Amino acid sequence: MTAYADFYRRSIDDRDGFWAEEAKAIEWNTQPQQVCDYSNPPFARWFVGGTTNLCHNAVDRHLKDRADQAALIAVSTETNTEQVYTFTQLHAEVQRMAASLQELGVQKGDRVLIYMPMIAEAAFAMLACVRIGAIHTVVFGGFAAGALASRIEDASPKVIVSSDGGSRGGKVVEYKPLLDDAISQSSHKPSAVLLADRKLAVMNIVAGRDHLWGALREKHLNAVVPCEWLDSTDPSYTLYTSGTTGKPKGVQRDTGGYAVALAASMKHIYCGNPGETYFSTSDIGWVVGHSYIIYGPLIAGMATIMYEGLPTRPDGGIWWSLVEKYKVTVMFSAPTAVRVLKKQDPALLSKYDLSSLRALFLAGEPLDEPTAQWINEGLDKPIIDNYWQTETGWPILGIANGVEKKLSRFGSPGVAMYGYNVKLLDENSGDELTGADQKGVVAIEGPLPPGCMQTIWQDDARFVKTYWQSIPGKMVYSTFDWGVRDKDGYFFILGRTDDVINVAGHRLGTREIEESISSHPNISEVAVVGIADALKGQVAVAFAVVKDASGLVDAAAHAKLEAEVMKVVDNTIGAVGRPARVRFVTVLPKTRSGKLLRRAIQAVCEGRDVGDLTTMDDPAALQQIRDILS
Numbered sequence: 160m161t162a163y164a165d166f167y168r169r170s171i172d173d174r175d176g177f178w179a180e181e182a183k184a185i186e187w188n189t190q191p192q193q194v195c196d197y198s199n200p201p202f203a204r205w206f207v208g209g210t211t212n213l214c215h216n217a218v219d220r221h222l223k224d225r226a227d228q229a230a231l232i233a234v235s236t237e238t239n240t241e242q243v244y245t246f247t248q249l250h251a252e253v254q255r256m257a258a259s260l261q262e263l264g265v266q267k268g269d270r271v272l273i274y275m276p277m278i279a280e281a282a283f284a285m286l287a288c289v290r291i292g293a294i295h296t297v298v299f300g301g302f303a304a305g306a307l308a309s310r311i312e313d314a315s316p317k318v319i320v321s322s323d324g325g326s327r328g329g330k331v332v333e334y335k336p337l338l339d340d341a342i343s344q345s346s347h348k349p350s351a352v353l354l355a356d357r358k359l360a361v362m363n364i365v366a367g368r369d370h371l372w373g374a375l376r377e378k379h380l381n382a383v384v385p386c387e388w389l390d391s392t393d394p395s396y397t398l399y400t401s402g403t404t405g406k407p408k409g410v411q412r413d414t415g416g417y418a419v420a421l422a423a424s425m426k427h428i429y430c431g432n433p434g435e436t437y438f439s440t441s442d443i444g445w446v447v448g449h450s451y452i453i454y455g456p457l458i459a460g461m462a463t464i465m466y467e468g469l470p471t472r473p474d475g476g477i478w479w480s481l482v483e484k485y486k487v488t489v490m491f492s493a494p495t496a497v498r499v500l501k502k503q504d505p506a507l508l509s510k511y512d513l514s515s516l517r518a519l520f521l522a523g524e525p526l527d528e529p530t531a532q533w534i535n536e537g538l539d540k541p542i543i544d545n546y547w548q549t550e551t552g553w554p555i556l557g558i559a560n561g562v563e564k565k566l567s568r569f570g571s572p573g574v575a576m577y578g579y580n581v582k583l584l585d586e587n588s589g590d591e592l593t594g595a596d597q598k599g600v601v602a603i604e605g606p607l608p609p610g611c612m613q614t615i616w617q618d619d620a621r622f623v624k625t626y627w628q629s630i631p632g633k634m635v636y637s638t639f640d641w642g643v644r645d646k647d648g649y650f651f652i653l654g655r656t657d658d659v660i661n662v663a664g665h666r667l668g669t670r671e672i673e674e675s676i677s678s679h680p681n682i683s684e685v686a687v688v689g690i691a692d693a694l695k696g697q698v699a700v701a702f703a704v705v706k707d708a709s710g711l712v713d714a715a716a717h718a719k720l721e722a723e724v725m726k727v728v729d730n731t732i733g734a735v736g737r738p739a740r741v742r743f744v745t746v747l748p749k750t751r752s753g754k755l756l757r758r759a760i761q762a763v764c765e766g767r768d769v770g771d772l773t774t775m776d777d778p779a780a781l782q783q784i785r786d787i788l789s
């Protein structure tokens with residue numbers, strides 16, 4: 160067996176021995192008594208009896224060896240500011256924030272909702288919360304009042320930390336009016352609001368409730384707030400899923416298991432070393448931002464870059480200029496961002512010295528082959544796809560180059576990561592599919608490894624019902640993704656289980672058809688949905704974004720391109736996958752995190768109610784589809 164195959168097998172066959180070893184990478188105040196308590200499935204309790212603290216592991220423990228090294232690098236191309244905080248400075252800022260939260264009444268177990276742009280204060284707030292045992296709920300700063308209100312309602316925070324505003328593409332986005340609106344919509348009212356004033360907008364201060372961070376910080380300049388030693392199983396935070404398939408779920412994470420999982424992933428998957436710089440282009444409002452902007456890199460003793468701004472401003476080379484300037488060794492982004500860069504001058508990819516960079520990781524949605532190839536050739540660096548979910552907190556599928564160097568395969572996010580007993584199951588019978596190239600639901604046998612969700616916030620029953628009871632006759636965690644595994648154990652994600660199309664009895668993942676269509680040289684992006692059809696059950700309909708639309712002058716040109724695209728599908732998948740129609744649009748409806756909202760497109764096509772769209776980015780995209788159909 161290869162080194163990784165051995166490593167993986169041990170993580171499953173000798174689960175407790177394996178994770179006991181990994182647990183040594185973090186500092187505990189009290190050592191765990193038991194590695195995993197799975198006496199009440201599907202609820203897993205990791206490192207029972209151990210006490211630790213995330214902030215201690217992310218900040219305090221590094222003061223010994225790297226007090227004056229960079230910890231947090233906050234870059235904004237919106238306000239043209241750049242500030243580097245050493246571990247010592249970060250430690251001080253976090254304690255000032257912690258003392259301020261305590262003054263506002265926050266205690267262990269209380270929730271603090273963080274609704275902030277990508278500024279250093281957001282990191283201070285997250286770390287301050289976990290330092291004192293408060294549970295943070297970060298809500299993406301791009302969400303409007305409705306989405307924010309439902310999260311305030313669900314999380315019932317004692318305090319909300321926010322700011323006057325953010326900025327996007329040079330345009331100020333005021334947060335304070337949205338926040339006030341959200342609080343008035345919610346039946347739960349926070350007792351205090353702490354506001355960072357960036358002087359981007361004038362704030363309407365509610366007397367008695369609203370407090371300015373600047374003033375409280377001043378007051379607590381010399382604050383000493385020790386880390387609260389928490390039980391390993393105490394919750395550290397809740398975070399809502401992206402809402403691609405419906406109403407977002409409040410994922411609850413523990414403390415010790417999460418710290419261990421992140422430390423292990425930094426070593427085995429991302430290969431980041433202390434003293435180096437990690438750059439994740441995500442947002443703290445998403446799980447990638449939690450795990451790989453804030454906690455993972457800092458736990459590993461790395462500096463982490465927090466970036467506010469577009470990937471294309473001042474130009475499409477901005478990210479690579481940061482790689483050069485801060486000698487970034489590990490970078491993490493999303494396919495959607497790479498597709499944005501793909502529309503820019505490719506020369507920008509080779510303009511900067513990227514010699515420090517070892518790999519670019521991408522996750523969050525399917526990485527289509529043309530996009531992967533483009534960035535791979537442009538950067539001349541390994542591109543590593545990894546597949547995971549808000550629920551899991553770290554990769555389910557990937558490549559563990561820290562254990563054994565392996566090449567990625569385009570189109571595949573890799574093999575099962577250690578700790579995840581990944582199965583492909585027949586969704587009707589629940590039978591395990593062990594053969595190569597069989598399509599099934601990607602499922603995980605319990606217990607989920609450390610770092611994964613403990614439950615849905617205040618709804619154990621929904622946790623069990625949603626995730627563990629969807630496969631007949633088996634208590635197994637469903638990812639709700641559809642996949643296939645080749646003979647070498649590499650998985651390919653074919654789409655979400657509710658994105659499977661059944662054409663005259665043939666089951667096809669929308670992803671397969673999309674992948675095929677996007678290989679057409681003039682298509683930059685595409686969404687395929689299944690639409691009810693009286694004859695065939697369902698038919699596929701594609702909405703494609705054209706790279707160069709200058710030739711699409713009339714109906715004949717549309718018909719010609721449509722026929723070409725259909726031909727591509729005929730040649731790669733076969734006529735069974737051929738969409739009934741291919742429509743051309745300029746933009747596709749997506750969530751704020753860049754995921755295609757196929758369910759919304761499908762609902763519009765079938766004339767149904769579109770459901771919860773609070774996480775949708777640009778409503779004009781869906782309108783375009785409505786217009787085409789009418």
Ligand code: ATP
Nearest residue numbers: 400401402403404523524525545546547548549652
């Ligand atoms: P919701 O659960 O609320 O509908 P969501 O599933 O989009 O929203 P996330 O947890 O942000 O919320 O996304 C996880 C999902 O993203 C996965 O289940 C999968 O569908 C998709 N995904 C993530 N990474 C990859 C990848 N590398 N390749 C293919 N799909 C991916």
Ligand code: MG
Nearest residue numbers: 400401404548
């Ligand atoms: Mg999901």
